[in-house]
Amino acid sequence: MSVEEEEKQPEECLFSSYRFNVRLVQSKLVLGAQHHRTKQVYRTEIDQDAVSNITQGICDKCEQLFDLLQDLIDNEGKTKTASLQLVDEQNKLIFNVTLIIVFGQTSREFPMKLELETVELDDVTRLESIINDQTEQIEQLQLSPHDRFDRALKLISLAKEDFHFRNVSSSDPAALSDNDRTMRCPTFKRHEHHDLANHTLSFGITKSTQMIETSTGKQAIVTTNQGFFPKTKRYQLVRFELHFSGPINERDTFLVGVVSEPDTKEWSASQPPAGSWIFDVCSGSIQYPSGDTRPYTCSLRKLNKIRYVDILLDTQHNRVAFRLDDLTEDQWAFCLPKQIQIEQLFPFILLNTMNLSVSIAQNE
Structure with a gap:
């Protein structure tokens, strides 16, 4: 494995190391992440006025950015029109989002950057989070x-x-x-009239009409x-x-x-x-x-x-x-x-x- 491949590998598996939480709170978008192993928590809030600058005018509402991020998280960081890459930098977790827009026969990439700051937790809160996470994992393995x-x-x-x-x-x-x-x-009954031809010895052919009842749903x-x-x-x-x-x-x-x-x-x-x-x-x-x-x-x-x-x-x-x-x-x-x-x-x-x-x- 080359040095370049070794550098890329941790970044590729970084996405599955976090649990994400995206919420709309009044006129703000709240984005959070927690590392599965260390339980380190990251968080940021995005105001309605900041959405357009962050997304280069592609999104002008928190709801639109919410849908984009939620879709990427649900699909492990990759959809047909966008991708998400995580970068862990000391006290920050950076979301690098790339949105692909097609214009006729050509496509253009629009990069976006969201920075989540580290949230300090006390030891008791961190321990409770670890215990709850381990309990859930054991439950899933048993079922x-x-x-x-x-x-x-x-x-x-x-x-x-x-x-x-x-x-x-x-x-x-x-x-x-x-x-x-x-x-x-619901069932509906329908009556249909059918003409029948009967063959007899004395009179040849006689015709009669029969009513048949059919049901349709x-x-x-x-x-x-x-x-x-x-x-x-x-x-x-x-x-x-x-x-x-x-x-x-x-x-x-x-x-x-x-x-x-x-x-x-x-x-x-x-x-x-x-x-x-x-x-x-x-x-x-x-x-x-x-x-x-x-x-x-x-x-x-x-x-x-x-x-x-x-x-x-x-x-x-x-x-x-x-x-x-x-x-x-x-x-x-x-x-x-x-x-x-x-x-x-x-x-x-x-x-x-x-x-x-x-x-x-x-x-x-």
């Missing part, structure tokens, strides 16, 4: 993916007596039953009447039981997920609302608020029938996972924005199939 779900089910469940579905689609509301704890698509969207609980319990789970009356075909839709402050009157399967994180049960893929998708787990079409779908929320790190029956992926589906309010996060279901109804599982 397998199945343990996380099982523990969540034992600790807390959203499915209490007053927990039920509510319609959020005004045009074609879901059919609710079982004290609004079971939902299915439409898309239904529901959320629960309550959001997740505030951070009193780390893991929280809601379970949906599935009841099949026939096979699921290629045109059927079954989405499960979480949505922030739901207002889905204009929601369609192809255009979910902003602030929704979606698991497509039929295909086994997940969909981000941006519309991007990626494979996540087994699909309902491959498994044919399943008994239940679980949503698991880690309120400490704002992470969401899903499970079909006992098939648990060793990965979180989504890392939600740090600023999201847990109590304003609601489970939801979008259903467009006549062969399936969904119930909120009762507590055992």
